[in-house]
Amino acid sequence: MNIIGLITVVISLLYSLNYILLLQNTLVGFINLGFTIAYLCTIAFTAAHHSRLAKIWFFSVLMLHLLVCTNVYVTNASGFHLYYFLVPTGAFLLFELRERVEQVSLSLTALVLFFYCENTPNDAPLIQLSDQMNHMLYQSVVFFTMLEVIFVLYIFAKQIDKNEKLLILQASTDSLTQLANRHHFFTEGKSLFDDAVEKKLPFTLVLLDLDFFKKINDQHGHLVGDKCLIEVTSTIKKLCRENDLCARIGGEEFIVAMPNTSIQDAEKVAERMREHIEACKINLSESSKLTCTASFGLADKTQSTTELKDLLIRADKALYVAKESGRNCVKPYYQQAA
Numbered sequence: 001m002n003i004i005g006l007i008t009v010v011i012s013l014l015y016s017l018n019y020i021l022l023l024q025n026t027l028v029g030f031i032n033l034g035f036t037i038a039y040l041c042t043i044a045f046t047a048a049h050h051s052r053l054a055k056i057w058f059f060s061v062l063m064l065h066l067l068v069c070t071n072v073y074v075t076n077a078s079g080f081h082l083y084y085f086l087v088p089t090g091a092f093l094l095f096e097l098r099e100r101v102e103q104v105s106l107s108l109t110a111l112v113l114f115f116y117c118e119n120t121p122n123d124a125p126l127i128q129l130s131d132q133m134n135h136m137l138y139q140s141v142v143f144f145t146m147l148e149v150i151f152v153l154y155i156f157a158k159q160i161d162k163n164e165k166l167l168i169l170q171a172s173t174d175s176l177t178q179l180a181n182r183h184h185f186f187t188e189g190k191s192l193f194d195d196a197v198e199k200k201l202p203f204t205l206v207l208l209d210l211d212f213f214k215k216i217n218d219q220h221g222h223l224v225g226d227k228c229l230i231e232v233t234s235t236i237k238k239l240c241r242e243n244d245l246c247a248r249i250g251g252e253e254f255i256v257a258m259p260n261t262s263i264q265d266a267e268k269v270a271e272r273m274r275e276h277i278e279a280c281k282i283n284l285s286e287s288s289k290l291t292c293t294a295s296f297g298l299a300d301k302t303q304s305t306t307e308l309k310d311l312l313i314r315a316d317k318a319l320y321v322a323k324e325s326g327r328n329c330v331k332p333y334y335q336q337a338a
């Protein structure tokens with residue numbers, strides 16, 4: 001709103017200077033300066049967080065201004081009433097979606113005023129203009145209208161782009177940990193896996209699950225449980241490489257896809273993660289701290305794993321073995337095959 005208000009202030013100021021300096025009519029110039037100050041108030045209202053009032057004020061001043069231009073300063077031959085076309089576009093862009101009443105009523109008012117100005121001749125304008133000057137003003141109106149439409153559409157396109165990016169991010173991110181969610185993991189992970197198959201490069205999945213997490217929730221509450229999940233997330237992220245894909249695929253279940261990593265190397269990383277999680281202390285109060293542990297299951301791409309889900313099944317089996325072996329340990333799938 002501030003940018004549009006500011007642009008309008010500049011355009012209105014240019015017209016004021018035109019009336020005073022070129023057309024030598026100080027009365028009209030000063031009336032127009034009054035409207036310029038009124039546009040400036042829009043910025044003041046926005047700064048004072050009266051956003052809805054600022055928008056209503058802006059469009060009301062604009063419509064009154066156009067009426068005065070067309071029916072007091074000059075005549076409709078100068079085409080000032082063409083600026084009414086900007087009102088519906090601006091109103092639908094600037095008001096919130098729920099502010100339908102404002103959008104529709106301002107647009108309808110602009111429509112009515114346009115036809116009123118179009119059909120009402122001004123027999124006694126304050127400035128008598130030659131045909132040439134009328135034509136020049138008419139062209140300036142078309143020029144500024146087009147400029148503002150381009151600007152408004154540009155902002156609109158940027159807003160759509162921003163919203164689209166936000167929606168994509170929200171649809172692919174876990175809101176608590178900000179990690180990729182299950183859906184995103186399977187989409188992104190599949191392309192990483194397929195790439196590894198194509199290039200015949202190693203690829204390992206590390207699946208980890210917090211131990212006795214239900215007990216943590218039951219004893220300390222869900223907020224503390226959430227704190228654990230956030231802490232574990234930061235530990236995993238700290239120890240992963242940039243190319244690894246980390247995700248939260250269940251309540252207390254995380255996964256890391258490690259492209260171009262052998263199961264032996266991934267095991268070392270997983271062991272480091274396990275140690276860091278075990279060493280991590282979550283503050284419950286000044287004097288008490290909570291620790292948690294996690295179990296890990298690993299599986300790597302082999303000749304017999306043609307799909308990501310095959311790897312996940314194996315990593316899940318390895319995780320089961322880790323849980324059965326007393327938890328807080330790392331179990332690669334190949335150890336069980338032996």
Ligand SMILES: Nc1nc2c(ncn2[C@@H]2O[C@H](COP(=O)(O)OP(=O)(O)OP(=O)(O)O)[C@@H](O)[C@H]2O)c(=O)[nH]1
Nearest residue numbers: 209210211212213214215217222223225226251252
């Ligand atoms: N705080 C919190 N808890 C969650 C969230 N999602 C799932 N949980 C809890 O995680 C717990 C998982 O419990 P279980 O599946 O029994 O696993 P566990 O207690 O960790 O036992 P093991 O995995 O066998 O060591 C449940 O109590 C869920 O309510 C979450 O977003 N926040």
